[in-house]
Amino acid sequence: MKGRVLIIGAGGVGRVVAHKCASLPEVFPEIMLASRTREKCEAIARDLPRPVATAAVDAGQAANLTPLLRSYQPQLVIHVALPYQDLAIMDACLEAGVDYLDTANYEPPDTARFEYKWQWAYQERFRAAGRMAVLGSGFDPGVTSVFCAWLLKHKFDTIETIDIIDCNAGSHGLPFATNFNPEINIREVTAPGRYWQAGQWIETPPLHEHQPFEVPEGIGNLEIYLMYHEELESLAAHIPGLQRARFWMSFSANYLKHLEVLQNVGLTGIEAIDFQGQSIVPLQFLKALLPDPASLGPRTTGKTWIGCQVTGQKDGARRTHTIYNICDHQACYRETGAQAISYTTGVPAMIGAKQIVTGAWRGAGVFNMEQLDPDPFMDDLNRYGLPWKVMDGPVFAAGA
Ligand code: NDP
Secondary structure, eight states: OTTOEEEEOOSHHHHHHHHHHHTOTTTOSOEEEEESSHHHHHHHHHTSSSOOEEEEOOTTSHHHHHHHHHHHOOSEEEEOSOGGGHHHHHHHHHHHTOEEEESSOOOOTTSOOOOSHHHHTTHHHHHHHTOEEEEOOBTTTBHHHHHHHHHHHHTOSEEEEEEEEEEEOOBOOSSSOOSSOHHHHHHHHTSOEEEEETTEEEEEOTTOOEEEEEETTTTEEEEEEEEOOTHHHHHHHHSTTOOEEEEEEEOOHHHHHHHHHHHHTTTTOOSOEEETTEEEOHHHHHHHHSOOGGGOGGGOBSEEEEEEEEEEEETTEEEEEEEEEEEEHHHHHHHHSSOHHHHHHHHHHHHHHHHHHHTSSOOSEEEEGGGSOHHHHHHHHHHTTOOEEEEESOSSOOOO
């Protein structure tokens, strides 16, 4: 049925997607929220402005999900559970003839590798089935890729450098917590840094390169750290002539101090160890101890600033533009019951889903966000809670 969607995942991001889809009945007339733990779906459903169906599903195996897809017959699956389930959900979508959208690329549970190769390998199968898979429709990846596509369409003839900067000037008042799934967050942050330059990947030790950043509009002075992030791979593949692409994220000294200790004592490890005859993965144990990111909403204050500083050529002259969004944690909480990190991921997931179900984005195959028309998505960012601004010039010294 047109506009019928199945949302998988009932964490902080799933909560925001459910809220946003439920507030647009003309686009999403029917919604089901499914996750491993049905009570979490029901708790979210109780807060929504209209009834949505709920279901329990372990989406880690396509065979578990396919019967649900066949009986509910959605047009689209919005996958906001964990990256480990990406391939199983893509398989189930192919079997049941359903479009697919996610916010994070597949990772094998036993190695922290952020690569698109596993999902790009589905290109021919989605093409042959006439179905659309849209990868990475969160903020980063997601909006950041659309920002670059929009700048290329409207402000540049060619893009030479991209610096994506993700700042969280918010505070939850706890000694240590991650603002999205702790396991995925810590795997990402502790991985080596990597950036694209002159046609090759340059690797740096984890969080080795950093610099101060005065966040525009008086949001604060933060230290930003060079990291690898998955949209660098797809931007390098899809933005012609791109010479350099880097990703920076802000961390507080307190977060890094805790992370260092946790790493030093081995609690961030992803290889199973034997503990009193039981096999446990230290990072999964740590996740069980840390606050649930979905619980941070009421206590998180302050703002996020996420943007792209892009340099390129226009009419023979070299130019720089910076494009960004600012989001307020408490405003997000008042609207959806979730803090800004979940909000800035869940709103773009709904907007990407809207483009697919309305036909604004149509195609058979596997697509990254920068490959699709940025204009309707950018309009919807302004309409549905993530307004953006574009300014001439840089916001930080990006180097040569
Ligand atoms: P949470 O950990 O809060 O929620 C994850 C949800 O997925 C939980 O409801 C969990 O259920 C469910 N889940 C886990 N495994 C399965 C399974 N096998 N089958 C069905 N459901 C399952 O995560 P977040 O909401 O913070 O993040 C969701 C996703 O968004 C992640 O993939 C994350 O990487 C991505 N993300 C993307 C960003 C972007 O900008 N692109 C930024 C932030 C996050 P249970 O509680 O029962 O375990």
